[in-house]
Amino acid sequence: MSATQIDTVTLTVDGREITVPKGTPLVVAAAEHAGIEIPIFCYEPRLGPPIGACRMCLVEIEGAPKLQAACTLSCGDGMVVRTAGTSEQAKEAQDAVLEFMLLNHPLDCPVCDKGGECPLQDLTFKYGPGNSRMTLPKRTYEKPLPISPSIVLDRERCILCYRCTRFSSDVAEDGELVARERGAASVIATFDERPYDGVFSGNVTELCPVGALLPTAYRFKARPWEIVNVPTVCTGCATGCNTWSTLRENRVERILSRNHAAVDEGWLCDKGRFARYEPRDERIATPLVRGVAGLEPAEWDDALRTMGQRLRHQSAAFGEGAVAVVTGGNLTNEEAAGWSAIAADLKARVASAPIAAAAEWERIDACLAPLAAIDTADAVVVIGDQEPGDRAGTVELRIRKARRDGAHLAITGPGGSGLEADAATFIRTHPAAGSAMLAALAIAVAEAGGEHVRSDAKPAGSVEELAALAGADVAQVRELAGTLARAERPVLIVTDHVAVAEIEALAWVLGLDRGAGGVLPLPVGANERGERAVGLAGGWDELLPALEAGEISAIVFVGADPVLDSADSERWQMALAQTEFVVVVAPFTNGVTAQAQLVLPLDVDHEREGTIMNLEGRVQRVRPSLAPVSGVPLIAWTSRLAGFLDVQVQGNPGKAFDQLAATRPAFAGLSWKGLGERADLHRERPAAAAPVGVPAPTAPIAAEPGALRLIAPRPLMSGAAVARTESLAHQRAPWVMIAHADAQAGGITRGDEVVVRHAAGEHIGTARISRRLLPGTVRINWSGAAGTGASATVEAQ
Amino acid sequence: MPESPTFAQPDQNALLLPFAGSRREIAEYEANGGYSALQTALGMTSEQLVDEMIASNLRGRGGAGFPAGRKASFLAAGLDRYLVINGDESEPGTFKDREIMLRNPHMLIEGIIIYLWMIRGAGAYIYIRGEYAKEASILEGAIAQARAKGYIGSPLPGTDYVANVYVHRGAGAYICGEETALLASLNGERGQPTAKPPFPAVSGAFKKPTLLNNVETVATVPVIIGMGGAAYAGVGTEQSTGTKMFSLSGHVRNPGNYEMPLSATYRDLIEGKGGGMPEGRTLKAFVPGGSSMPILMPNQLDTGLAFEAVVAAGSMAGSGAVIVVDDRTCMVRFALRTAEFYMHESCGKCTPCREGTRWLTELLRKQEAGLGTLAEIDLLLEICNRVEGNCLCVLGDACAMPVRSHINNFRAEFEEHCRLGRCPCPDDAPMTELYPPLLKAPLPMVHAG
Numbered sequence A: 001m002s003a004t005q006i007d008t009v010t011l012t013v014d015g016r017e018i019t020v021p022k023g024t025p026l027v028v029a030a031a032e033h034a035g036i037e038i039p040i041f042c043y044e045p046r047l048g049p050p051i052g053a054c055r056m057c058l059v060e061i062e063g064a065p066k067l068q069a070a071c072t073l074s075c076g077d078g079m080v081v082r083t084a085g086t087s088e089q090a091k092e093a094q095d096a097v098l099e100f101m102l103l104n105h106p107l108d109c110p111v112c113d114k115g116g117e118c119p120l121q122d123l124t125f126k127y128g129p130g131n132s133r134m135t136l137p138k139r140t141y142e143k144p145l146p147i148s149p150s151i152v153l154d155r156e157r158c159i160l161c162y163r164c165t166r167f168s169s170d171v172a173e174d175g176e177l178v179a180r181e182r183g184a185a186s187v188i189a190t191f192d193e194r195p196y197d198g199v200f201s202g203n204v205t206e207l208c209p210v211g212a213l214l215p216t217a218y219r220f221k222a223r224p225w226e227i228v229n230v231p232t233v234c235t236g237c238a239t240g241c242n243t244w245s246t247l248r249e250n251r252v253e254r255i256l257s258r259n260h261a262a263v264d265e266g267w268l269c270d271k272g273r274f275a276r277y278e279p280r281d282e283r284i285a286t287p288l289v290r291g292v293a294g295l296e297p298a299e300w301d302d303a304l305r306t307m308g309q310r311l312r313h314q315s316a317a318f319g320e321g322a323v324a325v326v327t328g329g330n331l332t333n334e335e336a337a338g339w340s341a342i343a344a345d346l347k348a349r350v351a352s353a354p355i356a357a358a359a360e361w362e363r364i365d366a367c368l369a370p371l372a373a374i375d376t377a378d379a380v381v382v383i384g385d386q387e388p389g390d391r392a393g394t395v396e397l398r399i400r401k402a403r404r405d406g407a408h409l410a411i412t413g414p415g416g417s418g419l420e421a422d423a424a425t426f427i428r429t430h431p432a433a434g435s436a437m438l439a440a441l442a443i444a445v446a447e448a449g450g451e452h453v454r455s456d457a458k459p460a461g462s463v464e465e466l467a468a469l470a471g472a473d474v475a476q477v478r479e480l481a482g483t484l485a486r487a488e489r490p491v492l493i494v495t496d497h498v499a500v501a502e503i504e505a506l507a508w509v510l511g512l513d514r515g516a517g518g519v520l521p522l523p524v525g526a527n528e529r530g531e532r533a534v535g536l537a538g539g540w541d542e543l544l545p546a547l548e549a550g551e552i553s554a555i556v557f558v559g560a561d562p563v564l565d566s567a568d569s570e571r572w573q574m575a576l577a578q579t580e581f582v583v584v585v586a587p588f589t590n591g592v593t594a595q596a597q598l599v600l601p602l603d604v605d606h607e608r609e610g611t612i613m614n615l616e617g618r619v620q621r622v623r624p625s626l627a628p629v630s631g632v633p634l635i636a637w638t639s640r641l642a643g644f645l646d647v648q649v650q651g652n653p654g655k656a657f658d659q660l661a662a663t664r665p666a667f668a669g670l671s672w673k674g675l676g677e678r679a680d681l682h683r684e685r686p687a688a689a690a691p692v693g694v695p696a697p698t699a700p701i702a703a704e705p706g707a708l709r710l711i712a713p714r715p716l717m718s719g720a721a722v723a724r725t726e727s728l729a730h731q732r733a734p735w736v737m738i739a740h741a742d743a744q745a746g747g748i749t750r751g752d753e754v755v756v757r758h759a760a761g762e763h764i765g766t767a768r769i770s771r772r773l774l775p776g777t778v779r780i781n782w783s784g785a786a787g788t789g790a791s792a793t794v795e796a797q
Numbered sequence B: 001m002p003e004s005p006t007f008a009q010p011d012q013n014a015l016l017l018p019f020a021g022s023r024r025e026i027a028e029y030e031a032n033g034g035y036s037a038l039q040t041a042l043g044m045t046s047e048q049l050v051d052e053m054i055a056s057n058l059r060g061r062g063g064a065g066f067p068a069g070r071k072a073s074f075l076a077a078g079l080d081r082y083l084v085i086n087g088d089e090s091e092p093g094t095f096k097d098r099e100i101m102l103r104n105p106h107m108l109i110e111g112i113i114i115y116l117w118m119i120r121g122a123g124a125y126i127y128i129r130g131e132y133a134k135e136a137s138i139l140e141g142a143i144a145q146a147r148a149k150g151y152i153g154s155p156l157p158g159t160d161y162v163a164n165v166y167v168h169r170g171a172g173a174y175i176c177g178e179e180t181a182l183l184a185s186l187n188g189e190r191g192q193p194t195a196k197p198p199f200p201a202v203s204g205a206f207k208k209p210t211l212l213n214n215v216e217t218v219a220t221v222p223v224i225i226g227m228g229g230a231a232y233a234g235v236g237t238e239q240s241t242g243t244k245m246f247s248l249s250g251h252v253r254n255p256g257n258y259e260m261p262l263s264a265t266y267r268d269l270i271e272g273k274g275g276g277m278p279e280g281r282t283l284k285a286f287v288p289g290g291s292s293m294p295i296l297m298p299n300q301l302d303t304g305l306a307f308e309a310v311v312a313a314g315s316m317a318g319s320g321a322v323i324v325v326d327d328r329t330c331m332v333r334f335a336l337r338t339a340e341f342y343m344h345e346s347c348g349k350c351t352p353c354r355e356g357t358r359w360l361t362e363l364l365r366k367q368e369a370g371l372g373t374l375a376e377i378d379l380l381l382e383i384c385n386r387v388e389g390n391c392l393c394v395l396g397d398a399c400a401m402p403v404r405s406h407i408n409n410f411r412a413e414f415e416e417h418c419r420l421g422r423c424p425c426p427d428d429a430p431m432t433e434l435y436p437p438l439l440k441a442p443l444p445m446v447h448a449g
Helices: A026-033 A088-103 A119-127 A163-171 A203-207 A270-274 A300-318 A333-345 A356-367 A372-376 A395-404 A434-448 A463-470 A474-486 A500-510 A528-533 A540-548 A569-577 A634-644 A653-663 A726-732 A740-746 B026-031 B036-042 B046-056 B068-073 B096-103 B105-119 B133-148 B179-186 B215-227 B229-233 B266-273 B307-312 B331-345 B351-368 B374-387 B395-409 B411-420
Strands: A008-013 A016-021 A058-061 A080-082 A145-148 A151-153 A177-180 A187-190 A213-215 A228-233 A242-248 A251-257 A288-291 A294-297 A323-327 A349-351 A379-383 A408-413 A425-428 A490-494 A518-521 A554-558 A581-586 A598-601 A610-613 A619-622 A708-711 A735-739 A753-758 A761-770 A777-780 A791-796 B082-087 B123-128 B165-169 B210-214 B243-250 B256-261 B283-287 B321-326
Touching: A008 A026, A016 A026, A058 A088, A088 A119, A088 B351, A088 B374, A145 A187, A163 A177, A163 A203, A163 A395, A203 A213, A203 A251, A228 A619, A251 A270, A270 A726, A288 A300, A300 A323, A300 A554, A300 A581, A300 A598, A300 A634, A323 A333, A323 A540, A333 A349, A333 A528, A333 A554, A333 A610, A333 A634, A333 A653, A349 A540, A356 A500, A356 A518, A356 A528, A372 A395, A372 A490, A372 A518, A379 A395, A379 A434, A379 A474, A395 A408, A395 A490, A408 A434, A408 A474, A425 A474, A434 A463, A434 A474, A434 A500, A463 A474, A490 A500, A500 A518, A528 A610, A540 A569, A610 A653, A735 A740, A735 A753, A740 A761, A740 A791, A761 A777, B026 B105, B026 B133, B036 B105, B036 B215, B046 B068, B046 B105, B046 B215, B046 B229, B068 B105, B068 B210, B082 B105, B082 B179, B082 B215, B096 B105, B096 B133, B096 B215, B096 B243, B105 B123, B105 B133, B105 B165, B105 B210, B105 B215, B123 B133, B123 B179, B133 B165, B179 B210, B210 B215, B215 B229, B243 B266, B256 B266, B266 B283, B266 B321, B331 B351, B331 B395, B331 B411, B351 B374, B351 B395, B351 B411, B374 B395, B374 B411, B395 B411
Parallel strands: A008 A080, A323 A349, A323 A554, A379 A408, A379 A490, A408 A425, A490 A518, A554 A581, A581 A598, A708 A777, A735 A761, B082 B123, B082 B210, B123 B165, B243 B321
Antiparallel strands: A008 A016, A058 A080, A145 A151, A151 A213, A177 A187, A228 A242, A242 A251, A288 A294, A288 A598, A610 A619, A708 A791, A735 A777, A753 A761, A753 A791, B243 B256, B283 B321
C-alpha cells in the first residue's frame, strides 16, 4: 500500500481527537496516537489476529450496548471511546478483570522469577485492587511441571491468556502446546505430556505475561534488579537475531529477544536462546604447544612468536599458497580483517565457507533480498535439500508467516522437510538437484514470459531435460514457473547444493535485480558474508586437493573444523596428518586439534566485541558480556601475532571497524558509533548483468545398487554449544527418516531404533516415516560423517 | 429420554408438527404435502425467497430471536457459501429441536434444501449435539431417502443446482451451540467462541461466508413458503410471528414439547397444555426461556410468549424452554445447580466467565450448605455484575443473569440459609426433577491433575 492510498479515520479517545489509518486496532491507536494506555494481556499482534480473550482492554464505545474489547475492535470514523481513564463502567470492568485474574493466582511474587519484570504485577500495581475478596481455597496444581527439558510450567500462575498456545499453533505451527480441559479447569499442556518438540519453543517463555512458563535454566537464578541486560546479536547462525544477554555475577544466565522487527520480529530459536559454550572450564584457555607429552600450555608471546616465525618461514621457503588460513564464517568482521591482512602478507590461500558455492554468492548481490522481503512476497520458493530453519532458524517463521498471509509457497527438494505439508507446491527432486531445478525453472519462466520476465540469457538445455535431471515432474515445474512469471514480488530462498550460476540465471530471468522480491541464500556460518567482504573468500573443499598434494605446508584453522563439519572428513584427516604445521584456534578440543602443533583459544558469542554481517548484508554490533576465557581477546592477540609478522592489524574493534569502513566497499558509509542498537540495512545494490555461460548442471550422484542415497545437511541443532547443552539433548536426538515405501519394504515402523550404515561408519537413530520423502533416499539429522549423495543402508536394530 | 406426550396427541393448530407420531419416511412426508414447498421455491429467485422470509418476519428460534430474513440478506457474496444448521441444542430444559428431528426430519431437510437454493450454497452442515445419536441417525436416514429421491446430490428439477447436506456430530460442549464456537468446532478447532468481526456471514465454515440457523428456524421455512410469508406473519403477534416449539419441564403435570402460537401466554402453556401444577403444590417461579434467563414469578403467568412480551417482563424468551418450579424447591440450590452447569460448560477462553462462574459456584455451594454470610450474598450480586457484559460471548451472562434473579426474587431464602447455618428445605427437595444431576463429583480443579 503506498502512502497516498491509506484511508484514515478520525475518532475521539477520552476526549482527544486522533486520526489513524483505517483498520488500526483501537488498543494500538489509543496508545500510539492518543498516548493513552489501555492495558492488555492477550493482545500480541505478532501472534496473528487478536482474540479478545483476557478482557483487560474493555472500553466504552458511545452507542454500543456493552463494553467492547479494544484489541478486537478496529477504529471507526466518528467513534467516541472512553477508556477506564474517563469511563466509570470501563474502570469497573478493568477492576473486575484484574480481580478475576488474581482470584486463583498464587501471588507468590517474592519467589517468582518473573517478579519485577511481570506484566501482571505491573498492571496490578497500576490498576489493580488493593485487596482480595477471594476467601475460598485457591486452585492448586502440581508444580513446576516440565513441558520440555528447557521449559517449566507453573499452572497456578497461569492466567490463560493463550499467547503460548497461539504461538505454537499460529506462528511456529508446531501444534505442540494446547489448552486442555474446559472452563476454570483449563490448563496449558502438551499432547499426552510429551516434551514440547520444536526448535522455537523458548519463545513461549517470553510471550508469557506471568511467571507460568519459565526457562528451566533461569529458574531461581536472579532477580531483575541484580542483572545486567547487554544488547547484542546472536551468532548462532547468519540471521543475526537481536538479543539481550542477561548477565549476573559474570555468567550469562539467559538470552532474550531484543526484537528487531526487520531481522527477527522478536523471535529466537532454541539454539540461540538455550545453547551455551559450557562448561567454561573445559574451554581452551591458554595457548597449547605440542611437545613430547602432547599439547602443553605455553606463554602467549612464546606461542605467538613461534607461530609467526614458522608461518613466515613456510611462506618464504615455499612461496605463494604454501600457507592456508581456513575460517568457518564465525569470526567478527574485525577479527576476520586481521586474519585477512595476515593471510595477504603471507600470500596465503584462504577459505571461509563450508560449502563451495557460497564463495560466489556475491555475484547475486544485485538480487539479494532483505529478510523483510519475505513478508511482502507473493511467492516464496525454497530450493535445496535443507530446511531453511536448519540454516537460519527464525527465517522459517517468516516463511510460514508469508504463507499464512497468502504468498504461494513452493518447496523443491527430496522431501521430508517440515514446510512441505502446508506448501502450495511441492516438487520432489533427487537429492542435490537444486542446480538442475533452478535451471529448469529459469528456462520455463523465460518460456512462460510475462511483464517482468527477461527471455535473453536463459540457460542452455530444455525444461524437459533439466527436469528429468533433477527428477522433477515437468508439468509441476512449468506450473510453478507460470506462478513465478506472474508474481510481482517473488523471493527465492536457497539452501544447499545449488550453484551460483543457476541462481543467477533464474534471478535474471525473473528480473529480481529490479527491486521487488529477490534471492536469499542461507549461508552456514553466522558471518560468512562478513568474512568474504573482508577478503576471506573461498570454499573449504577447494583447498583440499592442494592440501592433499602437499602444496600447503602450513595451515591455520580459525573457528573451522572440516574434520567434524565437512563431508570429506577422512580426506581432511589424512591430508592434515602429512601437513608440516597445523594451527588450530578453537573454543574446545575438536576434530582438528588432534593434529595441531599449536592450539590457541577462540572467543565465543558473549565474549566478543565487534560486528557481524548477517545474511541480508546488515552490519550489527556484537557486544561482550563476559571476558574471554583466556583473558586475551582474539582480536588483541591477532594484532600481537601480526606484530611479530610486521603486519599492521588493529587490535581495537572500534578502530578496526572504522578502518574497514574506510577501505572495504561493503562497509562504506558505516561507522562504529553509528551502528546503533538496532542496525539499519545499508547495502547498495550493484547493477546486474546478464549471466553468461551457465554451465550445464551435473547429474546427481546415484546410489550404489541396493543402497539408499543419504541426505545429511547440517541441522540447526548442531555445533559445539548445542552438543554441550543438556537441555537441548532431546532436540538433537538422532533420527532417520525414510520413505514410506522403503519403510514397508524394510519392515521398519515409526519409532523403531534403526541403524544407518555408510562408508564412513554407522549411526543409530529413531525411525521417522515420510510419505513425501523420495523413495530410495534416507534423511538424517546429523552431518559430517558422510555427505549428501553417499550410499547408505538402513536396518532395524 | 421419554417421548413427548405430543407424540400421541395431534395438535390441529400446529404448523410444524400438526400430526401425532412421526413421519420419518419420505413417502409419508410427501403424501402429506412434503417437498411441495421446495417445488414452489425452485420457481422463485433468491431475492424472492429472501423477500418472502422477510415478509414472514420469522425470528430465529435458537434464542436470540434475530429476524431470519434479514440474516440471510447479510451473507457476503462469494462462490463458496455454506449453510450451517445449529442442532447443538444444549440449554438445560431445551429439547424442542430434538422433537422436530425425531418426528419430522424431512421438514428440516426440505427447509435446508430451500435455504441452500436461496443462497446457492456449496453445502449444508447439520451440527448436532453429540448426545443426539438417535436423532443423528434419523437425519442420516432422511438424507439418504432425499438423496435417493434426487433432492440431494443431484441437480434439483429444472436447475443445475446440486444441494449437499451433511450431518456433523458435536463432542458434548454446551458452548458449541454458540455460533462462533460451533463453527470453530466444525472447522476442527477447539470449541471456543471467537471475537466478531469476522461474522459468520463473512468467515464461517471453512472460513467461507456462512449462514447459520437453528433447526426449528430452518424447519419453519417450508411452512412459510407453503403458506406465504404474509399469511405466516398473520399468526402470533406483530413482532413475534408464527408458532414456536416450547419445551415444558419441571413441576408440571404434563411436561413435553408444545407448539404454541406466539400470541399465547405462559398461562396457556403451563396451565392449558401442561395441565398446571401437580396435586397439592403451588407455583413458586418459572424459567421462561432456558436456564440462562432470569426467572419469572407467579404473578407474571399472563406474560405473552412473544419475544417482546418476555423482555417487557424482565427476562427473555430464549430457546423456549419453560421450567416450572414448585413451592418445595430450594432456590439457593436451584441457583447453585444453574451456576454449576455454566461453570462446567465455560470454555475457559475469557477471564470473567472462566473465573467468575467458578467463584459464583463455590460461593453458592457455601450458601447452600449454610456456611455463607450475608455479605457474601451481596458479593454474589457484585460478581454477577462483574461477569455480565464483560465476556467474549454470552455464556458468562447466562450464569450471572439467573443467579442474580434468584437472589433478587428470593433473597429471604438465601438469608435464611445464612442464619440457620443449613439449608431449611427438606432433604428430598426435588432438585433432580429440575435437572438431571450433571456434577456429582467435587469441583474438578481443586486438586492436582
